[in-house]
Amino acid sequence: MAITQYSDAGQCVASTDAYVAGPQVRWAFFAVVASLPTEGVGLGIPITAPRILGYVFFLLALLQPRISFRLPPPAFWWFGVYVYLYAALTIFQPSEFWEEIMERVLTLVQLLAFFWIGCNLMRDPRVARGAILTLGLSSALCAHFQLSGLATDATTEGTAAFGQNANQVASVFSLGLLALLGLIFGRQGGAQAIGWWAWPLCAVLSVAIVQAGSRGGLLTVGFGVLVFLFDKGLPESRMRRALLVALGAAVLIGMSYFSEASRQRWEAAFGAGDLAHREELYPTAWQMFIEKPVAGWGPVTALYELGARTKYVRWSNPEELKRDTHNLALHVLTATGILGAVPFAVGMWLCVRAAWKARPGPQGVLPLAMMISLLVSNMSGDRIYLKFHWFVLAYALASWAQLSIQRAQPMALQSPQRWVVQPLATGS
Numbered sequence: 001m002a003i004t005q006y007s008d009a010g011q012c013v014a015s016t017d018a019y020v021a022g023p024q025v026r027w028a029f030f031a032v033v034a035s036l037p038t039e040g041v042g043l044g045i046p047i048t049a050p051r052i053l054g055y056v057f058f059l060l061a062l063l064q065p066r067i068s069f070r071l072p073p074p075a076f077w078w079f080g081v082y083v084y085l086y087a088a089l090t091i092f093q094p095s096e097f098w099e100e101i102m103e104r105v106l107t108l109v110q111l112l113a114f115f116w117i118g119c120n121l122m123r124d125p126r127v128a129r130g131a132i133l134t135l136g137l138s139s140a141l142c143a144h145f146q147l148s149g150l151a152t153d154a155t156t157e158g159t160a161a162f163g164q165n166a167n168q169v170a171s172v173f174s175l176g177l178l179a180l181l182g183l184i185f186g187r188q189g190g191a192q193a194i195g196w197w198a199w200p201l202c203a204v205l206s207v208a209i210v211q212a213g214s215r216g217g218l219l220t221v222g223f224g225v226l227v228f229l230f231d232k233g234l235p236e237s238r239m240r241r242a243l244l245v246a247l248g249a250a251v252l253i254g255m256s257y258f259s260e261a262s263r264q265r266w267e268a269a270f271g272a273g274d275l276a277h278r279e280e281l282y283p284t285a286w287q288m289f290i291e292k293p294v295a296g297w298g299p300v301t302a303l304y305e306l307g308a309r310t311k312y313v314r315w316s317n318p319e320e321l322k323r324d325t326h327n328l329a330l331h332v333l334t335a336t337g338i339l340g341a342v343p344f345a346v347g348m349w350l351c352v353r354a355a356w357k358a359r360p361g362p363q364g365v366l367p368l369a370m371m372i373s374l375l376v377s378n379m380s381g382d383r384i385y386l387k388f389h390w391f392v393l394a395y396a397l398a399s400w401a402q403l404s405i406q407r408a409q410p411m412a413l414q415s416p417q418r419w420v421v422q423p424l425a426t427g428s
Contacts, residue, residue, distance in 0.1 A: 139176020170217025361403030
């Protein structure tokens with residue numbers, strides 16, 4: 001008889017009927033996670049390496065549908081409603097935008113599938129721990145290439161590995177840094193074994209984030225690190241974490257001050273209110289939402305309308321006709337209005353709530369730290385079309401599902417390392 005429980009995050013968990021993904025699916029998932037720091041790297045062809053890995057991962061996931069495509073959480077359906085509305089609004093847009101809109105719809109559908117499969121796979125703490133470790137190591141390796149100058153492109157926005165967007169790279173590096181800190185401070189089985197060699201990797205990532213010159217990246221990692229102070233533990237442990245967080249903050253501030261690019265950007269922000277033209281984009285985008293609050297201006301159409309209204313700005317690329325809002329909330333509101341913002345906001349809330357409730361679980365406060373960092377990152381950029389956004393959401397939901405499964409187990413199976421029972425089947 002299966003022990004079945006429905007979690008607050010909407011996961012249907014049957015602890016005695018748990019299925020464990022095969023090594024092919026697991027390693028394909030880890031490969032996709034490893035590619036997150038290079039998601040913006042082009043190959044000179046219309047498709048990127050991370051997308052190719054995503055297709056391979058999806059095909060391998062089809063070999064074990066009862067594991068990969070188990071009943072999705074409610075957040076999946078809310079996000080699905082948003083994607084459906086996003087696609088449905090296409091028919092009301094100018095025909096010259098249809099191709100670009102459908103390309104974005106296809107991307108969202110693929111990311112939603114990645115979110116679904118990843119959420120199911122990471123219900124196994126071993127897969128979740130492997131994914132987090134992979135993210136930390138791949139981010140550190142990419143940061144090493146950036147610092148060494150082997151794959152660095154310096155622009156007015158900052159210095160980023162492989163010529164990617166500096167803000168995007170800094171956001172991924174921040175998540176990688178939090179992943180390593182989660183393994184150091186967390187209560188995951190065997191995580192403490194990586195402690196001594198994880199610290200140099202954290203240092204490499206910290207320097208790379210500062211070098212990127214991204215103010216949003218520093219805020220992203222700063223808010224995420226603060227979450228570790230609220231992890232439940234011994235008072236001595238909390239005091240040690242507080243001292244380490246204070247030391248880390250002092251080091252980041254010091255490096256930012258002595259970094260010419262970073263210091264100039266902070267001085268421009270506080271002195272002249274220069275937010276890289278976001279001070280022009282935000283009020284304009286909000287006014288657009290006020291004008292069409294119900295269904296917005298439509299996918300892609302909103303970007304061109306924003307570009308037309310801000311063409312007076314001294315852009316570094318004045319030939320570009322469309323402009324991003326550089327804020328996820330404004331992106332959703334201007335593109336789909338309240339009609340699309342409501343289901344999207346509900347889905348995000350379910351993920352935040354799952355991360356909050358998962359704090360006593362095997363993953364500790366790391367899911368919450370990464371969720372907070374993701375929200376901060378999306379305040380200065382719209383990451384909805386990037387895999388790392390959906391990876392964090394999947395990790396948050398899966399972490400709460402782990403705790404729900406653990407609580408449904410008999411007392412003999414309460415240890416985080418022993419939560420997985422022998423599966424009834426390992427095939428499809």
